[in-house]
Amino acid sequence: MTIGADITTAGHVQIDNVSVSFLKSDGELASALLPTSLDLPPGSFTALIGPSGSGKSTLLNAIAGFIAPSSGQIKLDGRAYTEPSSDIGVVFQQYALFPWFTARGNIEFALGRLSLNRHQTREKALAILNEIGLKNHAETYPEQLSGGMKQRVAIGRTLACEPKVLLLDEPFGALDAQTRLGMHAFLEKILDAHPLTTLLVTHDVDEAINLADSVCVMSHSPGRIVKKYNVSDYTDYGFNSPDATIKQLRAEILEHLKLDLESQT
Amino acid sequence: MSGSSLRTESLRLFRVFISIGAVLIIWSVISLVKVFPEALFPSPWSVAKAFAELYRAGILSKDFAVSLSRAVVGFVVGAGLGIVIGVITGRVYFFRTLMHPFLSIMRPIPAIALAPVAIVWFGIGEESKYFIISYTVFLSVWFNTHIGIEFVPSIYLKVSKILGVSKTREFFTVILPAAAPHISTGLRLGASLSLLSLVAAELTGASSGIGYRLQEARQYIRTDWMFAQLIELGVLGALVDTIFSRIAKRVVHWEQVS
Structure with missing residues (x-):
């Protein structure tokens, strides 16, 4: 049994001139995200990178439906929405597992909306745990799992809902470098099997380049997308060494972030 | 083990x-x-003798049973109301704003200050004691339940929303478990407070119970009896706290409850 949606034609996210503002305590209107447009084709993997306060998470929260845009609109498969739905799965940096449920319980919680009986729910949860490599930890509580294991359960729980879109909000930010590399391989394996439209918010340039098809760089607060890089433009670079071109992409993104930082100060 | x-x-x-x-x-x-003079500060052996004397007369066990039953009834009523009202004020903004000022005024009023009112309203029977005890327990349980329910980590609610969970299921499987550590603290505090208010209730207009016996001992200037009753009360309190702590450790197992 596999997890997640297998419909590669679904999950087209269109962000059209979306901005987010909020009222400060002194009554002034502050802008968290300037009008931003972005197209996430079905099955694509996009990374959002930028300095703190650039509005990366604000944009992700708006796509998730947690924040209503102040202007513009977000569409999923052509339909505008402003509320969270199970078509869009979110994985958070802090795992957000329910500590009162075991690993299996957390996944069964997500399966609750599907019309399955108790036996089917249990079987499906165990199949998901098997796929994420944690079948032997089915009855383990989150506090007894390592950071990487917790994030695997969180990803499994999100995919159990069979979403069309997967939003990853700095999912590996709390992990050590070695575990993070393992999680990259794990995520690639999962997305190979289930090509969901994926948006990754990260601070890590290498992570963005290694995982995503395209990398969007955001400017400092209030942020907007200022540059989009297609990773394939650098890796499919004819006879040039792929390593050299990836290095070039990395250098370009870092230079962009550096220039942005300098203009801020 | x-x-x-x-x-x-x-x-x-x-x-x-x-x-x-x-x-x-x-x-x-x-x-x-x-x-200190023996009459004011009895020795351990005098208190031990007083224990034996009170035990042989059947007073110790009778007072223990009477006081415990009052504390249990007061606790159950107060805790039940505290959880229900706490859930309502924690969840529903309208009731929160409506009841918060009233409950905030009630919180600083000590149980002993309610004794005269309770006697006028309910007489010197059991009802006035139940009222005083349940009032004290209610405030502790209400406050902690309210805090627990109102401040459920927003990330849990986000997960619940994104997974398309119904409101009823969200309440029973996310909000209540997330608030459970606070509710459990409220119940544990409430249990200890039920014993404090029990003495306040029994000091005024009672004919049995640990509080009444303390008052009687004062009239006869029997400090050895007083110490015996105080130790009995302390043991009862420690016992109740240990039971609640153990239950909390099992029920709210994901929280370290000391």
């Missing part, structure tokens, strides 16, 4: 005995050198 947990438990008991032993030794020394 595994070897290491048996060792930890034995060590804990050993420390308890050392602590009690040290207090008894200091108490005995103070009594032997007669720092």
Whole structure:
């Protein structure tokens, strides 16, 4: 049994001139995200990178439906929405597992909306745990799992809902470098099997380049997308060494972030 | 029980005995050198004799049973109301704003201050005691339940929303478990407070119970009886707290409850 949606034609996210503002305590209107447009084709993997306060998470929260845009609109498969739905799965940096449920319980919680009986729910949860490599930890509580294991359960729980879109909000930010590399391989394996439209918010340039098809760089607060890089433009670079071109992409993104930082100060 | 947990438990008991032993030794020394007159500060052996005297007369067990039953009834009523009202004020903004000022005014009023009102309203029977105890328990349980329910981590609610969980299921499987550590703290505090308010209730207009017996001992200037009753009350309090702590450790197992 596999997890997640297998419909590669679904999950087209269109962000059209979306901005987010909020009222400060002194009554002034502050802008968290300037009008931003972005197209996430079905099955694509996009990374959002930028300095703190650039509005990366604000944009992700708006796509998730947690924040209503102040202007513009977000569409999923052509339909505008402003509320969270199970078509869009979110994985958070802090795992957000329910500590009162075991690993299996957390996944069964997500399966609750599907019309399955108790036996089917249990079987499906165990199949998901098997796929994420944690079948032997089915009855383990989150506090007894390592950071990487917790994030695997969180990803499994999100995919159990069979979403069309997967939003990853700095999912590996709390992990050590070695575990993070393992999680990259794990995520690639999962997305190979289930090509969901994926948006990754990260601070890590290498992570963005290694995982995503395209990398969007955001400017400092209030942020907007200022540059989009297609990773394939650098890796499919004819006879040039792929390593050299990836290095070039990395250098370009870092230079962009550096220039942005300098203009801020 | 595994070897290491048996060792930890034995060590804990050993420390308890050392602590009690040290207090008894200091108490005995103070009594032997007669720092205070015996009538005001009885020796440990006088208190032990008083224990035996009260036990033989059946007073000790009768008072214990009467006081415990009052505390249990008051606790159940107060805790039940506290949880229900706490859930309502924690969840529904309208009720929160409506009831918060009223409940905030009630919170600083000590149980003893309610005794005259309780006697006028309910007489000197059991009802006035139940009222005083349940009032104190209610405030503790309401406040903690309210805080627990109102401040459920927003990330849990986000997950619940994104997974398309119904409101009812969200309440029972996310909000209540997330608030459970606070509710459990409220219940534990409420249980201790039920004993405090029990004495306040029994000091005014009672004919039995630990509080009443303390008052009676004061009239006869029997400090040895007083000490015996106070120790009985302390043991009852420690017992109740231990029971609640153990239950909380099992029910709210993901939280470290000391």
